[in-house]
Amino acid sequence: MNIQPSITVRGKDRYKSGVMEYKRMGYWEPNYEPKDTDVIALFRVTPQDGVDPTEACAAVAGESSTATWTVVWTDRLTAAEKYRAKCYRVDPVPNSPGSYFAYIAYDLDLFEPGSISNLTASIIGNVFGFKPLKALRLEDMRLPVAYVKTFQGPATGIVVERERLDKFGRPLLGATVKPKLGLSGRNYGRVVYEALKGGLDFTKDDENINSQPFMHWRERFLYCMEAVNRAQAATGEIKGTYLNVTAATMEDMYERAEFAHELGSNIVMIDLVIGYTAIQSMAKWARRNNMILHLHRAGHSTYTRQRSHGVSFRVIAKWMRLAGVDHIHAGTVVGKLEGDPNTTRGYYDICREDFNPMQLEHGVFFDQNWASLNKLMPVASGGIHAGQMHQLLDLLGEDVVLQFGGGTIGHPRGIQAGATANRVALEAMILARNEGRDYVHEGPEILAKAAQTCTPLREALDVWKDVTFNYESTDAPDFVPTPSMAV
């Protein structure tokens, strides 16, 4: 539903000096039909009390594109109408009085090709602090193919990652080294060796392991690569460990990444907090150096978690697929961290599919064509264990890295046993699924049967059988599928 018809002032009167409402300046265009080449953003707008919703939404369009608070004559030196973002649709948010979904179209020429920083400086720049709004959230974006094609995309992609690792047909298994802080390089490498030898494909540095007094980064890299190579020889299988190269400057990050490369690592890791430009730089470095690039989404919950204000993680996932990382943490549903099943499904689709159809019940507001950009491997990490294997496979599918940190290292008989338990549980579940069994319902039986010939799995199931994290999600979709829903 659109609340108001167009009231745009045109001609000479439009440029009379003074203050004019945004909706009269050309930022509210309910008759505008978005072009295939337009970038479209969907905002959840919560105006201050007494502020007209249409004006608030028009202001978002204005402040995220060409507008300032007053009329300026210099607009007339430009093709101003083209550069104005146009709010073309405003809908009340279901079950949320006082909030509105604003659909805003931006001409492609507003953006520098291949730059997430440029895109975000407009779309989430000044506008989020705009006083007439109580809160503002960027819910989703439609990225036109013409724009998608200006980005490198994932340096490696799911298919080539699997080919390089020679691992097909099952989720990959990983673990984050714990305790995340305090281990010396030598002890740290021990955890990596045990976990990889026991059956995991990957181990991982945690987000805040960089180069601290207890372990200089070079010590970590050297001992970790000893562990990776030892485990590879012990199993005949390719192994890897995400060496976190996050550092204070780009120069430091390149130095660490080059060292990882020199040592023969097949993967490096960065944190989201390094910023969009640094992420894109590392993605280009990763492609040049045949390196898989893992992204830990450190910090995202400060702006993704609350439904009223910030940026939805589905948008971050889209930006990161463009930016070119190969792995991204995207939620577990069943683990210890925030994750509504439907919303999480939407994130996974954004990472892995070539085309996302609009699916409001998953929080996906637009059709999105990825134009053959590489696929991005989602990573599920945080409070998951072998006893949930059937649920994880059902909810998250096959192209995912399942990371069992505590669920490996906390095993009563040690890290190798923990790793073996996870790998056996996974292989047993894949075998059963492929045989056509109803593995979701028979999951506990399938695991119990596999545990008959695998003591470590039996012990893992005994220790963690009752561990669940059932809390209400703060970020569930606004739409539930009902036959009468009109959108």
Next chain:
Amino acid sequence: MRVTQGCFSFLPDLTDEQIAAQVQYCLDKGWAVNIEFTDDPHPRNTYWDMWGLPMFDLRDAAGIMKELADCRRVYGDRYIRISGFDSGPGWESVRISFIVNRPREEPGFRLDRQEAAGRNLHYATHSYAVTRPEGERYTDR
């Protein structure tokens, strides 16, 4: 040691019935099933020898199980793996791969280390089996 490449190496060796079920899964997905064998299980040995071409047109698991039996008759002392290949757009690669035959003894790998400057080590993974010529690696073990 036990080489743990492939999808099911941590489970007890699959029975023919179990293998046939996995093959049927591939066929139902429309994937081409491929049989390959090697006596060099180095983790970076990508190109195992093909037992004929990938079976693009076979639609019955029984046909593939017969090929596997023939392959085992000739190369039963080596590693044999079955893979499912998906030629669909955006994938065009292997979808699943698992070992269905192993040598009776798997001697494993030696890790060679070459010390270099700055505490760096250059690693090489060396398969004990390949000290003998191809074809003679597992025969009398």
